[in-house]
Amino acid sequence: MLVATLVSAHGQALVGEALLARLARTVPGIARTAALDGAVAADLFAEAADARKLEAAVREALEGAAIDIVVQPAASRRKALFLADMDSTMIGQECIDELAAFVGLKEHVAAITERAMRGEIEFEPALRERVGLLKGVPLSVIGEIIRDRITLTPGGRELVRTMRAHGGYTALVSGGFTVFTGPISTTIGFDEHRSNTLIAEDGLLTGRVADPILGKQAKLDALIALRTRLGLAPAQTLAVGDGANDLAMLGEAGLGLAFRAKPAVAAAADARLDHADLTALLYAQGYTGSEIVRS
The missing domain is CATH 3.40.50.1000 (HAD superfamily/HAD-like)
Structure with a gap:
């Protein structure tokens, strides 16, 4: 399983429940989401094998929001x-x-x-x-x-x-x-x-x-x-x-x-x-x- 961690721009809180729900609906393979620090950072867990493809899909769904994405295997994070x-x-x-x-x-x-x-x-x-x-x-x-x-x-x-x-x-x-x-x-x-x-x-x-x-x-x-x-x-x-x-x-x-x-x-x-x-x-x-x- 891969995890895509979303982190808001410094000093902002952009990763709220509404955004996570939308990403879960629109990005293929998302199994669940989890907040890490209010709306500052959150995880998307995905049944996927290609980290680059998952990152690209999440980045497209974010529509240019000032949010960074880190995708990696969940087991070794x-x-x-x-x-x-x-x-x-x-x-x-x-x-x-x-x-x-x-x-x-x-x-x-x-x-x-x-x-x-x-x-x-x-x-x-x-x-x-x-x-x-x-x-x-x-x-x-x-x-x-x-x-x-x-x-x-x-x-x-x-x-x-x-x-x-x-x-x-x-x-x-x-x-x-x-x-x-x-x-x-x-x-x-x-x-x-x-x-x-x-x-x-x-x-x-x-x-x-x-x-x-x-x-x-x-x-x-x-x-x-x-x-x-x-x-x-x-x-x-x-x-x-x-x-x-x-x-x-x-x-x-x-x-x-x-x-x-x-x-x-x-x-x-x-x-x-x-x-x-x-x-x-x-x-x-x-x-x-x-x-x-x-x-």
Whole structure:
């Protein structure tokens, strides 16, 4: 049996009883419906074998409503390992772009970042190029950037803390930098973080990043290593990201979700989140509103 989880756009309650009743009548194969959190999120259970076909049928029936859909096998929906990208996923910004603002190069660096995240250029050389432009930036600005420029994506703390409260393991796996992932992972509540290391001398960035670069392959390797260490089956893993360097990790996860993602990533992932906040990843696992650890 498949389950199609419907989650309203952030701050809205669009999945009411009337909508669920209409979907049950019009979408072939729907066996039953169940509310997860009032009219914010709900499940449609279907006797169907093709997740893509079911998603397409539900999406058509929703007639453009700002509701996200996650379709997966019902039996394996609850996950024990969660890996997340940081920039533009768990936070609303790209940290390297914010660093570049201090040398007046934010627009230039952001353009390179965008191309790399779309998969138009290779991630590793693009990272080295951008870091090279940061030579001379004082490390002391990191705390200021985190305090004044970085915003947490709604639902992220609830997602991580609820999974941990139910025995899950969580890791922030970023192509960004440890000076950001360290404090941000602590604030959100992750078990661990992995990212790249900026090289500094006398309190100033040298324009270099330590090898090896944590990119697409390293994110995939992290998922496999953590899954193996924890003795989990592939179906017990969950990953979320937005850029081309997340594709391998998303593809290996039992459920790979694209969050506000670049087109190629949204097309390749198991599901995409265009409207909901990150609590959608909890509803997709079958958590109800009363089970979510609010923070």
